[in-house]
Amino acid sequence: MxxxxxxxxxxxxxxxxxERFAFSEQDMPQALLELTRTKSVMEGVILATCNRTEVYVVVDRLHMCGYYIRSFMEKWFGIPREEFTKHLYMYEEEQAxxxxxRVASGLDSMVLGETQILGQxxxxxxxxxxxxxxxxxxxMLFKQAITLSKRAHSETAIGESAVSISYAAVELGKRVFGSFSGKRVxxxxAGKMSELTAKHLSGGGTEEVLVANRTFTRAQELASKFDGTPCxxxxxxxxxxxxxILISSTGAEGYVLTSAQVTKSMGLRPDRPLFIIDIAVPRDIEPSIGELPNVFLYDIDDLEGIVESNMEMRRGEAILIERMIEEEIAAFTGWLQTLGVQPVIxxxxxxxxxxxxxxxDSLFNKLPDLGERERKVIARLTKSIVNQMMHDPIKRIKEMSGEENGLAALDMFTKIFALEEQLEEQSASMEALAVEAPVPEPIAVGVEVSPDKVPVPMMKASV
Structure with a gap:
């Protein structure tokens, strides 16, 4: 496998x-059915997000498996393979x-360390x-990936700092006020940057979020998404x-807020500071406003410095997670090796x-006068001899199966003890059970780049 x-x-x-390879939620069950019906595929999971579409499979042989998966994608999406093969990557075994x-931990995401991918x-x-x-x-593998990702985000600080301009603006506001509880924003x-900012603000305990725009209907649309007030x-x-707090991103050609306007406003609130973030290019806020008493003005350059500093920190935390990943790969590989040794034992x-x-049976037939007690004693003692003789070989093959040449050791062990017939019977029995027995209920699991750390896609001719 x-x-x-x-x-x-x-x-x-x-x-x-x-976008041409997006799986709709309602079609996913049928897609999974078609995937598992694909030749050589024994297990399958499809991960589809706005940034990736990935087909994970357990196959009974590597030869031609890329061709079979490509055929599945061609059939499902109705897109000729020559139109998408050049965009595909393929990873096998440990690389997969x-x-x-790395995907589950957010190390392969567009925004390094983001946590949304874990839920996906x-x-x-x-x-x-x-x-x-x-x-x-x-x-086993996906449960381990989910657990690893949760541990990575709880034991490192990779997701704690802002790495987008809109999020950095909100985080900067938190630094000044501690929280948004009772604050008016x-x-x-009402553009994309403003929408992202409002999204980060929602649920932060603000008393009210006012959304203003030159086109009032657009202000209404955005405000309705976050229980805000359009104006x-x-x-x-x-x-x-x-x-x-005032956050501005209008895209206007001139200043939408002047020093005179803010001076007048501050006269009505002498004891309350005003925190302003200008994330527009060109700038919306007249720079001299930052010189007014009790007014704190930040522009996009200030935020970009925060973002880059935080991204550098995330890269450092990513190195720690990469080490965790290597440990988990070793653990999963060890688990796979125990699967191989169990049938042999x-x-x-x-x-x-x-x-x-x-x-x-032969002994008791030759000694028919033995009583029940004698038979039990002989059976127990001879069984003990057998168990003691097997103890060291079983212990040794368990150890050897986890070493570099574990598969070769298992093969030699099988040949030395002539176990081929027993293994064939086991395989036939398992195939019969797979057909007749009900599938167990799903197990419950807990839920959620640095470019130089990203592996180069392994393009293969068979994909």
Whole structure:
């Protein structure tokens, strides 16, 4: 069995390509069904976000698996393979495991260390598990990835500092006031930057968020998304004395707020400071406003310095998470190796038990006058001899299976004890159970770049 991931993301494909590979939520169960029906695929999970579409699979053979996954994508999306193959990357075995761990931890995200991707990985896994598309391998691997990501964000500071201009503006406001509880905020402008700022402000305990825009209907649209209060630019100027924080991003050609306007406003609120963040280019706020008493003005250059400083800090924290990932890869690899040794040990135990039982039958047939007590004593003592003889070989093969040449050691162990027949019987029995037995209920799991740390996509001809 082998683990493979095939996908495309914001590095390998522009948005006009990524949007053609979006899985709708209602179609995902059918997509998972089609994926698991694909040749060689034993387990599957599909991760689809605005920045990536990735197909994770457990396959019974590596040869041609990239071709089969590409065929699945071609059939599902109705897009000729020659139009998207160049955008795909493919990782196998340990590289695939490492990629999943980096994705879940936010190290492969456009914004290094972001936490939204963890929820998306968790949802993708739980959906696949609920649709019976996962099995022993992915139930373990994805649960481990989710747990690792939570630990990475709780044990490091990678997600604690602002790395976007809008978020940095809000974080700067928190530094000044401690919290937004009871504060009034005025947002000038209703564009994308203003919307992101309002999003970061929502739920922060603000008393009121005023949204002003030259086009009042646009102010209404934005305010409705965050339970804010829409107003005209003229009304915003009249209410300037009421607000504690002003964030401006209008895209206007000239200043929308002058020193004279703020001077008048501050006369009505002599004991309350005014915190202003100008994230517009060109600037919305007259620079001389920053010289007024009790007024604190920051522009986009101030924020970019904060963002870059925080990003550098995140890169340092990412190194710590990379070390965690390597430890988790080793743990998962060790777990896989125990899966390989368990059937061999069981085969040896079954074979030794069969030999022991056959030997006892022969002995008791030759000594028919033995009583029940004597038979039990002989059975117990001979079983003890068998167990003691097997103890060291079993202990040793467990140790050897975790070493570099573990598979070769297992193969040699199988041949030395002639266990091929027992292993074949086990395999046939498991196949029968897989057909007849019900699939177990989904397990419960807890939920949530530095460019030089990102592995180069491994482009393969078979993809």
């Amino acid at each position: 082998h683990i493979v991931v095939v996908g495309l993301n914001y590095r390998t494909a522009p948005v006009e390509v990524r 495991v490492r990629h999943l761990f 990985v968790r949802s993708a896994f739980l959906l696949a598990q609920g649709e019976k598309a996962t099995g022993k391998w992915f139930n 005025l947002i000038l402008g 005209t630019m003229q009304e915003a100027m009249r209410r300037l004395s009421e607000v504690d 069981r085969a040896l135990q079954e074979k030794s038990s069969a030999i022991h039982a056959s030997t006892l």
